Amino acid sequence: MMDKRPALLPKKREAFIAIKRFMMDGDVTLRDEEEKILNRWIFTDALLKAKDLDEEGMIAKIVEQFTVSPFTARNDIYYTQRLFADSRKIVKKYLIHHHLDRIDQDIQRLRKLLFNNKKKVGDEEYDYVPDAKELAALAKLHETYTYTLNSMPEDAQLDKQPPPVFQFILAPGQVIDKPMMLEDAKKQANDIIMKQNPDGT
DSSP: OOOOSOOOOOSSOOHHHHHHHHHHTOOSOOOHHHHHHHHHHHHHHHHHHHTOSOHHHHHHHHHHHHOOOHHHHHHHHHHHHHHHHHHTSOHHHHHHHHHHHHHHHHHHHHHHHHHSOEEEETTEEEEOOOOHHHHHHHHHHHHHHHHHHHTSOOOOOTTOOOOOOOOOOOOTTOOOOOOOOHHHHHHHHHHHHHOOOTTOO
């Protein structure tokens, strides 16, 4: 019977391994220093998702927020990508997921502008009528959303079994006859059926 207990972390453990186990399995308790590191990585993850800053800008924000060195801040960006990529299975899927969210938000904003808006002329209000350029922009966003969605990698099927392989062991001197043509097989079957035994049957 297999031991179902989780593998223990070594006493002298690496922070990244402990935090990853905490995020993915929840079977470890973080130390104080590891909790501080995780808080930095959660903050860094928010910066990465916002896409408002380049790498140097993010480093400056992390240094300002947590009073760490630029070197540590740069490592935080690297480890954050690794951590949240692993906990979301793969980086590509993680990035595409947030990209889809942003496209969907743009679509909803544009739809609200085009179809839930009023145009005021004098004292009268009329439904806003989008022009061809605005409709084309909406169609392009839908096209981009569909293309991005189709780019999402499939989840790996780890439990998928390979097709079975059958092995035939032949006796010494035994050979496997080549397949017959259909007509030859019918003729041989008919000969067997029509064959008369010595007792007349």
